[in-house]
Amino acid sequence: MLILQLKDGNETVFEQVYDLTHKKVYRYFLKRNATHDTARDLTQQTFIRLWQYRQTLKEDRTLDTKLFTVANSVLIDHLRRHAHRQQLQDSFSDLQPASTQQALLAYEQQDYLHAAIAHLPPVRQKVIQLRLIHGFTNKEIALHLSIGVKTVEDHITKALRQVKSMQLLILLLICIK
Structure with a gap:
């Protein structure tokens, strides 16, 4: 039921989902990243992406499953960008x-x-x-x-x-x- 309302763009339901799950998502990122600021940013990105792609939600999965699929995707993107930045920094430090x-x-x-x-x-x-x-x-x-x-x-x-x-x-x- 929540998924259908969320899919229809119900902002009140989105706020309820956020209130119920943002701490779990934050702890998920905090375990894997160990900095509070980054975990907070990634949590925010997860909910932004959930809202942006709400039309793709399917009723055959639980909202938690979909939410942590999005969170995992956000984490992978973050790690990829971090690795890319690190690679650029390493290549610049080699050019002395x-x-x-x-x-x-x-x-x-x-x-x-x-x-x-x-x-x-x-x-x-x-x-x-x-x-x-x-x-x-x-x-x-x-x-x-x-x-x-x-x-x-x-x-x-x-x-x-x-x-x-x-x-x-x-x-x-x-x-x-």
Whole structure:
């Protein structure tokens, strides 16, 4: 009965479900993550996602089962983004230039890279930011921006092509100096 009302968009029922289950979901994340802030954020994301995808709820499963399926998905997404960020940090820490001149060159290139991204069209900028900075998957970006997955892939391809061509041009200019 709750599932049908929730599926119909009944906010009062959603609030009741939240009041009854948010502590269980919070403890689920706290056990697996060990920080209160992250557990709180992931709990909030779980209920947001439950509300967003309420139309997909089926009556053949209990609400707890569906809720913890969503919670598990949120946790996997969080761990994936965390691993991606860690991998980026590790790759940047491995890039320690041998000399001051190389450090300046690396800084200039990074500065030019940010400038190149700033010259992308707004949607393409947003797609690149969600992909590279936040670690979203193409599907998550598509849902977030309300566009198709193929459109996301097209934006990423075109943005990378444009940034690479500008980067080559920058390297040529630096070499000429």
